[in-house]
Amino acid sequence: MSDAILSPDQTARALPYSALAQEIATLLQDPTVAVPPRIVQALQGGGSLFVMPAADAQVAITKLISFIPGNAERGLPTIQGDIVVFDVQTGQRVALLDGPTVTARRTAAVSLLAAQQLAPRRDGPMLIVGAGVQGRSHLEAFHQGLGVQEVWVASRSRASADALVAHAHSMGLQARRVDEPNAALADCPLVVSTTPAQQVVLTARPRSDAFVAAVGAFTPRMVEWSAEVCQHLARTGTLVVDTRDADHEAGDLLQAGLDVSTLPSLADVVGQTVAWQNAHRPADGPVFFKSCGWGGWDLAAARCLERTRAQQG
Known part of the structure; x- marks a missing residue:
């Protein structure tokens, strides 16, 4: 070398x-x-x-x-x-x-791996909330690794959203900007949230067949998803974290009062461990993958x- x-x-x-x-x-x-x-x-x-x-x-x-x-x-x-x-x-x-x-590529690749393992549906449309670097890398990763062909983009900056839509068009994808991400959740079985996570942005519930990769919040103080939505997902769906570091870093889940230490990790899913086999996984229900980052x-x-x-x- x-x-x-x-x-x-x-x-x-x-x-x-x-x-x-x-x-x-x-x-x-x-x-x-x-x-x-x-x-x-x-x-x-x-x-x-x-x-x-x-x-x-x-x-x-x-x-x-x-x-x-x-x-x-x-x-x-x-x-x-x-x-x-x-x-x-x-x-x-x-x-x-x-x-x-x-950081951009490995974070998107982690979300891609989780989606490959856990997503109930892969056909899209895919909703990306947050049109920065992570929004772009997740768009590219899910297109290359899952074959996503249609993407909806929401951002507090219309210019950023339009730029990501233009990038999607350059890749041959169907794409459009949406101004109300909470309303768009009803139509999108694939969701990635990559906001700055300084405040709650997403307050509506994902579809019952949705896969959500929540990426923006990676410290206990950060948050993208409302406590009510996270609690609903804990009752009706499957919650998975990227690593055990999320036990003290997953702001969305911690601020919702959930015991993150009881949730399976991506290593449990990949290895089909007892922790994953014993995890509560309803036949029908959304999957919420919380990504916090790891060396x-x-x-x-x-x-x-x-x-x-x-x-x-």
């Missing part, structure tokens, strides 16, 4: 969504993977600094990124930083990946990169 510093475009090309989703599934069943709790340092002004290490038998990574919600108003990215990849045996740095690109997803991206480089010789 030789040292490589990848630009955002190079990082994206090295991480195809479907291949990354498969690598995530493989990582979840790898007993050598070690991911300590991430460090979240609060910054003055409302931002956060994240330090996220992870390792397996071959590769070690450290992700160092900042999250500044107010940057959207400054015309700057809300997430900035890098991921450093090391060879475990020699300790040499083998790659430096663009942090925002990895293991970035490790999966590093593994995917090395696999791609090996295949390319």
